[in-house]
Amino acid sequence: MALIRRPLNNNEGSSSKADSELPNLLSQSGSYSIDLENENEEFNEIAGDYNYPLVAELERNQAIDNEQTLQEVAEQTTYGAVFLNDLIRRQRALSVSVAVTFLIIILSLPLLNFWLRDLVSFELFGFPVSWLFLAILIYPLIWLLAFYFVSTADKYEEEFTNLVE
Amino acid sequence: MNNINWLSIIAIVLVIGVTGTLGIWATRIVRTTSDFFVASRTVGPIMNAAAISGEYLSAASFMGVAGMVMKFGYDVLWYPVGYAAGYLFLLLFVAAPLRRFGAYTLPDFAEGRFNSMAFRKIAVGFVMIIGFFYMLPQMKGAGVTLQSVLNAPYWLGVVIVGAVITLNVVLGGMKGITFVQAFQFWLKIFAISVPVFILLGYFGNYGDHLRTQQNSPDAPRFASNITIDFKSNTHLQFNAPVTFTLGQRGKVQIENATPIILEGGQIYKLNAVELKLLDSNRLTFAAGEPVPNAPTGTVWAHAFGPLTGDSVGSPSLSLLYSYSLIIAIIFGTAGLPHILVRFYTNTDGKKARHTTLIVLGMIGVFYLFPPIFGVLGRAHAPELYALGTTDRVVLELPGKILPDWLAQILLAITAAGAFAAFMSTFSGLLVSVSGALSHDIYGRMLRPQASTRERRYAFRIAAFLAGGGAIVAGLFVDKFDINLLVGWAFAIAASSFFPMLVLGTWWRGLTRVGATAGVLAGGLSASLAIVITMIFGDSGSAIGNGVVVAGTDPLFSTLLAQPAIWSVPFSFLTMIVVSRLTKRQIPDDINHIMLRLHAPEALGLRNDYIKE
Numbered sequence: 001m002a003l004i005r006r007p008l009n010n011n012e013g014s015s016s017k018a019d020s021e022l023p024n025l026l027s028q029s030g031s032y033s034i035d036l037e038n039e040n041e042e043f044n045e046i047a048g049d050y051n052y053p054l055v056a057e058l059e060r061n062q063a064i065d066n067e068q069t070l071q072e073v074a075e076q077t078t079y080g081a082v083f084l085n086d087l088i089r090r091q092r093a094l095s096v097s098v099a100v101t102f103l104i105i106i107l108s109l110p111l112l113n114f115w116l117r118d119l120v121s122f123e124l125f126g127f128p129v130s131w132l133f134l135a136i137l138i139y140p141l142i143w144l145l146a147f148y149f150v151s152t153a154d155k156y157e158e159e160f161t162n163l164v165e
Numbered sequence: 166m167n168n169i170n171w172l173s174i175i176a177i178v179l180v181i182g183v184t185g186t187l188g189i190w191a192t193r194i195v196r197t198t199s200d201f202f203v204a205s206r207t208v209g210p211i212m213n214a215a216a217i218s219g220e221y222l223s224a225a226s227f228m229g230v231a232g233m234v235m236k237f238g239y240d241v242l243w244y245p246v247g248y249a250a251g252y253l254f255l256l257l258f259v260a261a262p263l264r265r266f267g268a269y270t271l272p273d274f275a276e277g278r279f280n281s282m283a284f285r286k287i288a289v290g291f292v293m294i295i296g297f298f299y300m301l302p303q304m305k306g307a308g309v310t311l312q313s314v315l316n317a318p319y320w321l322g323v324v325i326v327g328a329v330i331t332l333n334v335v336l337g338g339m340k341g342i343t344f345v346q347a348f349q350f351w352l353k354i355f356a357i358s359v360p361v362f363i364l365l366g367y368f369g370n371y372g373d374h375l376r377t378q379q380n381s382p383d384a385p386r387f388a389s390n391i392t393i394d395f396k397s398n399t400h401l402q403f404n405a406p407v408t409f410t411l412g413q414r415g416k417v418q419i420e421n422a423t424p425i426i427l428e429g430g431q432i433y434k435l436n437a438v439e440l441k442l443l444d445s446n447r448l449t450f451a452a453g454e455p456v457p458n459a460p461t462g463t464v465w466a467h468a469f470g471p472l473t474g475d476s477v478g479s480p481s482l483s484l485l486y487s488y489s490l491i492i493a494i495i496f497g498t499a500g501l502p503h504i505l506v507r508f509y510t511n512t513d514g515k516k517a518r519h520t521t522l523i524v525l526g527m528i529g530v531f532y533l534f535p536p537i538f539g540v541l542g543r544a545h546a547p548e549l550y551a552l553g554t555t556d557r558v559v560l561e562l563p564g565k566i567l568p569d570w571l572a573q574i575l576l577a578i579t580a581a582g583a584f585a586a587f588m589s590t591f592s593g594l595l596v597s598v599s600g601a602l603s604h605d606i607y608g609r610m611l612r613p614q615a616s617t618r619e620r621r622y623a624f625r626i627a628a629f630l631a632g633g634g635a636i637v638a639g640l641f642v643d644k645f646d647i648n649l650l651v652g653w654a655f656a657i658a659a660s661s662f663f664p665m666l667v668l669g670t671w672w673r674g675l676t677r678v679g680a681t682a683g684v685l686a687g688g689l690s691a692s693l694a695i696v697i698t699m700i701f702g703d704s705g706s707a708i709g710n711g712v713v714v715a716g717t718d719p720l721f722s723t724l725l726a727q728p729a730i731w732s733v734p735f736s737f738l739t740m741i742v743v744s745r746l747t748k749r750q751i752p753d754d755i756n757h758i759m760l761r762l763h764a765p766e767a768l769g770l771r772n773d774y775i776k777e
Contacts, residue, residue, distance in 0.1 A: 088763045092671050095257040102253060106246070110487045113468035126372030128379050128466065134242040135536050139529035142253050146525050149257060150518045157515065157765040 224306025229647030234539025251498020304639025331632025356582025381462025412447025497655025661688030679744030687736020
């Protein structure tokens, strides 16, 4: 599977401890990969791309290297960790604000329909307004919100990357 | 159509043929590596997004939305809106972190984030429950399509199509699925849009149809003389005085009065009334008679119509029903296991976001079309109300235009699109459910020492069993609308995986026990409510949505039929409260996990996963 079974919580440990565990980890993954390979062939043959173990396995070996690097960043570069926390906070605030904006719009519609039935059956461009909104206009609206989110999230990550590097 | 439409059959056979050929062709490229690997390298973001959309647009989207819009009107628009808006929430909260985490399936995520095999097993269980619920409407779509095209009985369609697709999966015909799904998407959007443009050209514009309905206090009327066979215990609700000829002597109940025996061969004139045919009978209506079981124009065109209102009979409960439905669909999309799996084809978290944006554009365009079928169907194929087959409107409406050759071509196009819709989704579900069964249940729990051959064999058996189970269950869901069934799968996903994903990626404090408890509490209670509704739910009236649990309080019945409004918060709350209580269990490497979930790839912390 794609995920390391064994928790890499060497946080408190010294880096030498992490080093000493490295061979152990690799050998574990080595023995594990043998039976995974068999699974891979089997799944490849039957399930096409639903076969995950192969990708997972390749990733797994890679992930071990990455985990080590990540671990180092997490432990050593305090600045990096602070920046990352800041990034997570900003991303979360962005996601939540876009979500809340959308929910306010979409959840107020039933209330409008409930209280202002005549208003929402007013005609615009030859459509009843409520239909026009819910059957047509809402899709570009969703897309624009998504576009705003994606470009802002990209921008945040770029700023973060520039800061850390 | 009363006879077999050969052009449609040719089109369906072509869809199966092209799908198979594409699969084989793609497999030849894929060969030894996983398709995901190939897809992420050789496929552009547009094709990737098309593959995601292709798997997502099921029978519910292609046929169900149109049929339900025709049947219930305005309220149904929430379904496609929710299906699309769900991707917004997927984008906001799940897409990038899930991809960055490197988890391929939801059970992978459950295991990796919480470092718990037990939780993985629970996740596998919910993957199968949701997959199963999602298969039922595909089966219904299959039955309905073959009914329409071959004039075959419902059960035959379910059995034939179910068997063909299951066999295809068992024999390994769903390889190279990214290419196949992308192709299916383009086929579906072609098959839904082109007929709509021609139909609008023929029947007149969209807005005019809506305005006519909005101000009409009347139900639609039959366009020509028609004779319809009804089964016993059929409700027929007439919103205007009606005249019909009864085929044979039979017992009939008017409103809630004592049943009476009516003689056959006689002409009956009734006021607007609700009839219940206690015996099966054949009714003949002249052209211009009101169509039974069709809501009036004003009710249909406005919010809180029969979908949300009829079963509960109170406006504020309709509001509750609407909200619960919206919550289920939006949050359910962001927790659907077979959809989340597709995000693995993205190379990194940033690309996952970009792909989702394209997907939103694609499905947003797609969902403009099905409601138009429903609106036109109400005006031009109203007999479907009486027949109880509004789910077939996409397959029947094109037959109403002239010249006949054009009608035949359009019918073939929509039949092919419908087939592509349930074929792609059913195959995808079948592969993921069988994968979970053979890989997680058999390969890990029952017989970890199983050999390759045994596992391969297990996958096939699992696919065979899951497909067979879906076929058998599919035979019994004829009475439920396709979207109602899909809505239930969404409600379960929204109450189990969605809270786990959102809190798991954004809140450090979520513990193993908290996540497990929340998934179980929300998922099981929602499943229970739905199963009760499925078993005991009965159509309270002819126009209602068929989900009233008789003899219960209307509020209770609404909360059972649409559980998301309480089950989603219940799941979130359980996770938060239990996590707070088990604070000590927050793993030491939580910062590390957060880093993995959210660190941009541009940092170079993770170079390519897969080295060539």
